[in-house]
Amino acid sequence: MAENRLYGKCPSGHVFLVAKLPMELGKAAALAKRAACPNCGATKGIVVASPNKEQPHG
Structure with a gap:
């Protein structure tokens, strides 16, 4: 099974x-609800990013 990432x-x-x-x-939704940027600490305005177009930082 392929591993996917959110x-x-x-x-x-x-x-x-x-x-x-x-x-x-339910676990994935809870993680998404509590998502915070590790670089700037933002917790509001987080949107789903496309891994095909965006390269993750860090």
Whole structure:
């Protein structure tokens, strides 16, 4: 089974890993709800990033 990853992007443009999938939907949703940028600390305005177009930082 291929491993997928869920990335987030903060308003500053930093792309970061939120969750490695597969995992239970409830756990993935909880991680996404609590996502915070490790570079700038932003917790609001986090959107899902496309790993094909965005390269994760760090």
